[in-house]
Amino acid sequence: MSGNHPPTNLNTESYLIDVAPAQKIVSVLVLSLSLAFNDIRNTFTFTMILFCIVCFVYLSIPSIKFLIRRMYVIIPFILFSLFLPFISKSGSVIYLYKNIAIYEDGVFEMSNILFKSVAGVSMAVALSSTTSQLEIIKGLGRLKFPKIFVSILSFALRYISVYISEFQRIRLSMRSRGFKNKGLSDSISLAYAGSAMLIRGFERGEKVYSSMISRGFDGNLFVTKRKWNQSKLLYFLCIVALITNIIGLFL
Amino acid sequence: MHVPDGFINAPVSATAGLISMGSLWVSTKASNKFLGDKFIAIAGMMSALIFVLQMINFPIGAGTSGHLLGGALAVIILGPSLGIICVSIVVIIQAFIFADGGLSALGINILNMSIVTGLIGWFVIDTWKKIFGDKNFSLILGSFVAGMISVVMSSVAFVVEYALGGTVSVAISSVFIAMVTSHFLIGIGEGVITAFILSLLLKVRSDLVFISINKEAKGKSVPLIGLLLFLSLGLLMIAPFASSSPDGLETIAQDFNFSNQKSIAMFLEDYSIPLISNSFISIILSGILGVSILVVFINLYLNLTRKKS
Amino acid sequence: MKGSLSINNLSFSYPDGTNALDSLSFKVVEKERVAILGPNGAGKTTMVMHLNGINDIQSGTISIGNEKINTANLKEIRKNVGIVFQDPDQQLFMPSVYEDVIFGPRNFGFTEEEIKKNSKKALVQVGMYSHKDKAPHHLSLGQKRKVAIATVLASNPKIVIFDEPSSNLDPSSRRELIDIIKSLDATVLLATHDIPLALELCPRTIVLKEGSLLCDMETNEFLQNDLLMREARVELPFGFELHHKLHHITNEAADAVQHKHSD
Numbered sequence: 063m064s065g066n067h068p069p070t071n072l073n074t075e076s077y078l079i080d081v082a083p084a085q086k087i088v089s090v091l092v093l094s095l096s097l098a099f100n101d102i103r104n105t106f107t108f109t110m111i112l113f114c115i116v117c118f119v120y121l122s123i124p125s126i127k128f129l130i131r132r133m134y135v136i137i138p139f140i141l142f143s144l145f146l147p148f149i150s151k152s153g154s155v156i157y158l159y160k161n162i163a164i165y166e167d168g169v170f171e172m173s174n175i176l177f178k179s180v181a182g183v184s185m186a187v188a189l190s191s192t193t194s195q196l197e198i199i200k201g202l203g204r205l206k207f208p209k210i211f212v213s214i215l216s217f218a219l220r221y222i223s224v225y226i227s228e229f230q231r232i233r234l235s236m237r238s239r240g241f242k243n244k245g246l247s248d249s250i251s252l253a254y255a256g257s258a259m260l261i262r263g264f265e266r267g268e269k270v271y272s273s274m275i276s277r278g279f280d281g282n283l284f285v286t287k288r289k290w291n292q293s294k295l296l297y298f299l300c301i302v303a304l305i306t307n308i309i310g311l312f313l
Numbered sequence: 314m315h316v317p318d319g320f321i322n323a324p325v326s327a328t329a330g331l332i333s334m335g336s337l338w339v340s341t342k343a344s345n346k347f348l349g350d351k352f353i354a355i356a357g358m359m360s361a362l363i364f365v366l367q368m369i370n371f372p373i374g375a376g377t378s379g380h381l382l383g384g385a386l387a388v389i390i391l392g393p394s395l396g397i398i399c400v401s402i403v404v405i406i407q408a409f410i411f412a413d414g415g416l417s418a419l420g421i422n423i424l425n426m427s428i429v430t431g432l433i434g435w436f437v438i439d440t441w442k443k444i445f446g447d448k449n450f451s452l453i454l455g456s457f458v459a460g461m462i463s464v465v466m467s468s469v470a471f472v473v474e475y476a477l478g479g480t481v482s483v484a485i486s487s488v489f490i491a492m493v494t495s496h497f498l499i500g501i502g503e504g505v506i507t508a509f510i511l512s513l514l515l516k517v518r519s520d521l522v523f524i525s526i527n528k529e530a531k532g533k534s535v536p537l538i539g540l541l542l543f544l545s546l547g548l549l550m551i552a553p554f555a556s557s558s559p560d561g562l563e564t565i566a567q568d569f570n571f572s573n574q575k576s577i578a579m580f581l582e583d584y585s586i587p588l589i590s591n592s593f594i595s596i597i598l599s600g601i602l603g604v605s606i607l608v609v610f611i612n613l614y615l616n617l618t619r620k621k622s
Numbered sequence: 623m624k625g626s627l628s629i630n631n632l633s634f635s636y637p638d639g640t641n642a643l644d645s646l647s648f649k650v651v652e653k654e655r656v657a658i659l660g661p662n663g664a665g666k667t668t669m670v671m672h673l674n675g676i677n678d679i680q681s682g683t684i685s686i687g688n689e690k691i692n693t694a695n696l697k698e699i700r701k702n703v704g705i706v707f708q709d710p711d712q713q714l715f716m717p718s719v720y721e722d723v724i725f726g727p728r729n730f731g732f733t734e735e736e737i738k739k740n741s742k743k744a745l746v747q748v749g750m751y752s753h754k755d756k757a758p759h760h761l762s763l764g765q766k767r768k769v770a771i772a773t774v775l776a777s778n779p780k781i782v783i784f785d786e787p788s789s790n791l792d793p794s795s796r797r798e799l800i801d802i803i804k805s806l807d808a809t810v811l812l813a814t815h816d817i818p819l820a821l822e823l824c825p826r827t828i829v830l831k832e833g834s835l836l837c838d839m840e841t842n843e844f845l846q847n848d849l850l851m852r853e854a855r856v857e858l859p860f861g862f863e864l865h866h867k868l869h870h871i872t873n874e875a876a877d878a879v880q881h882k883h884s885d
Contacts, residue, residue: 087409091416098417099323135413136317143481150482171481178319179415186412195410196717196757202409210341210353211402216717217357218364218402219410223759224711225365253506256366256381257513260390264521267358269712271351272676277773278700278729281350354715 076122078192082290083201085297086193089118090185092300096307097181102173107310114299115181121295122188132187136179143175195219209283221266228259315407315422316471318415325478330420336428337401343394356395360402363387367403369506382499384430385438385463386507389456390514392523393435400427421474429470434463438524449515452525453508460507464500468492623702624687625652625780625809627673632682634668634833642668644833645682650809652780657820657841658813660830661855666813667708669830670783673811674703686781701730704774708786710766714758719750719769722758726777737776744775748802764795771802783811788819817858821845829854 072079078086096111123129146168153166189198196216203212232255241251321329344352363383370380383403388396401423407413414422441455472489479488511522519525627650634643643665650656658666671677672684675696684691686699704726707713716722723741732740745751748768758766767787774782784803788796796819803810803823812824820827820841827844829836836854837844844850851857 094318094416095323098318098326098415132412135315135411138314139317139320146481146483167482174480175319179317182318182415182417183412186409186416190410190412198409208341210345211337211405213353214356214360214398214402215406217353217715218360218406220715220717220758221358221361221711222364225361229365229368250505250509252369253509254513256369256506257510257517259365260362260510260514261518261521263358263362264355264518266712267355268351269707269709270358270715271354272671273707273713273715274354274725275350276674276676276700276705277726277777278697279350279725280697280729282729283353284728357715 072191072194075124076192078122078188078293078296080291081192081293081296082204083193083197084204085290085292086189087198087201087205089296089300090189093118093303094182094185096303098178100307100310101170102177103170104310104313106313107306108177110306111303112177112181114303115185117299118296119184119188122192123184124191128191129184129187133180133183136183139179140176143172143179146172146175213283217270224266225259225263228262229255232258315404315414316418316425318417320415320480321418321421321474322478322480323417325474326417326420328420329424329474333401333420333423333428337398337423340394340397344392344398347392348395352395356398356402359387359391359395360399360406363399364403364406381506382426382430382464382467382503384427384467385434385456385460385503386510387427388431388435389438389452389459389507389511389524390522393431395523396435397427397431400431403427421471425467425470425474429467430463433466434459437462442524447525449512449519449525452515453512456511457504457508459504461497461500461504464496464503465493468496623689623698623780625702626650626687627703627781627809628685629669629672630683630685632669632672632679632684634665634672634677634680642833643672646830646833646835647682648828648835648838650811653807653809654826655810655824656812657824657827658811658830659815659817659820659827659844659854659856660836663832664830665833666830667785668833670705670785670811670813673781673783674700674705697730701726701777702780703783704777704779704781705783706767706771706774706785706787708789710763710770711758713770713773714766717757718754719745719756719758719761719772720754722769722773723754723776726773730777732777740776740778741772744772745769747775747805748772749798764791764798767791767795767799768802775806779808781809781811782806783813785813786815787812788814788816817845817856818862829856831855 093111093115097108097115100107100111102108119129147164148162148168150165150168150171153168153170155163155165156169157163193201196219199212199215199219202215203209233252236251236255344356348355363386366383366386367381382400384396384400387400390396391399404414404423404426405419408416408419408422437459438452438455441458442452445451445455469489469492472485472492475488476485479485514522515525629649630647632643632646633641635641646665646669658669660666668677672679672691673686675691679691686703689695689699691699714722716725720741723744724737727737727740742751745754748771750765750768750772753761753765753769758769761769771787787799787803791799800819800822803812810823812820814820824841826839827841828838829844829850831854837850845858
């Protein structure tokens, strides 16, 4: 996935901003896993879970436009799903127009993919618009994600912007010398820029390590805690989703 | 490509998740052992770097471009355990923070994009080094091969997951041909960029490149796992073409207990294209159709993202 | 541990064989302020990295206070010798300013109370307390430098070493930096190319050249010695010379006038 990521500005109007990131992450996981592993043909289960998801997303995002702008990652999959009614030849046939047929199972598959991928992205967007990147990582830490990964993740986040600006500076100096990314050979020049950055990356890694041991680091990691609210509504939504799943098993 | 929610069913996703967790645990232990306290700082930097390097786009013809995945590059420079960890960190960041790749598919995405590419990339470069020596030129050539094969195998891994637990009933054969052929093109680009990045690194700071530092073969099991993975995925790749008729694909499908099985070949036949008497050719044609669809998707997708920047 | 240091016959060479330091020796007493000048590659940074044990001592000894640096007392040494590196991005690796500042004290075993008190004091001292929850990459270079200083001050070190603290700073940030360093109650070592900074802050100057000591004297004296300055590849900034010589001449003239009057 190339790096044209949307700006990660937080939605300050949502009350979910002050809710514990750990709780939000659990909610996102419970809801997206519930939806992903159910089928639209189990209408009751699917609808209930979808409803919970819509509630969560509604509380988090400032506007629908905000959400749609961030959906471009799944556009190929959405487009692919639109073909499914035509090529998944099973189930009963519905004739749209003269000879053009669509198949029932294909329609269900299309709906499944559409709802699930859109819902999945919406929830991830909801999470990232009410929780700063760092707090998401720390929330993972509170959920017993290994401390070592939390540290590596926070370092990575911290230094991504450093490398992006370095890379941009290199691209700028390349462009000011007349470089345009047209063919494969131009991409190779970018590759050379990449290797220059790799070397700096290593050296920076060593330097950061020197800084860490200069301030007494000896392998022990600490994670700071902050006071967060717990959202009763999110608890409620998760419980509803879980109960629906269980009921769905028996329907 | 990052798999979104809903494409692969629960059992397969969960299994992929378990495999990913296990591999990451093993890699962490190994990296900790050989890097010690420095591990966190270096892993953090390199993950950030790989994230940024994935922004390098290269044209793959027809006005479209692919981007660097970095799995093979990561293991060549950092070694198998650290390389796999860094690319996995990138996938995790993309899933949780940038909404890229469904959370229910995180296990699958980590497996395909970091573990498969890493292990197979490492196996290729390690074997290449043993056969062709460790002179710079040989390593650079080997890195091209490693980069290319790792990407192709990553797509084969996806096809396997799809065959075992795909939730749509498009024929495996079509998915297979579409995925593998398009990733073949992306693989070439990945191989070229990997090779060029490595060439400069070897010239300037070869002391930083894992594969060129003559370390003791610590992880002897690593190339072995890579070998097994390579062989199994490779066999799956060759098998359809080795069998004399496309029925080979159907038998494989049945072995995987995949019931809904309609071929795009039949789709074409229904429209009675006269030249298609041999269904093997029809599969090729359906493959071309699949690739074209994908190229169109990729084009649209990249056009839309380009407008954003 | 006292804030004095003593380097004895320190030598160091890199893995590829190049000599970085060659039998370097000098002493610094408590609360002294010493500038370390010398061309790039003279060994300033290499020497500095020895003072808190990052570089292993290959030959010679270094004593901080009265204790020689060895593998057993590294943590104590690092608590008392704080280094502010040239690149603040290297020094600020935590997600927020506050977490970077408490990183040191936490590792050195301060209590929660002490950590809170020290970090607040350090941030206030550099004027960055209001930014304590900001992420480092949202800060300007001058702000980052100040936070980097705070990360070191929070552990109450007896010796603070600065590596090129004023490079790339705009004049007002530079002035703020000077004020901060002036307010420090510790021994200060200042490795720099910024001659006016050295003159304003440090009465004593050590000059390194090719890994060994070129001279060790009063900053004032060094800057009037054209021969030594040329050897050290140092020159006074444009316009500075005139003022300095004028000051010198004015002093002589004043002395002469005084003598005349006393006759």
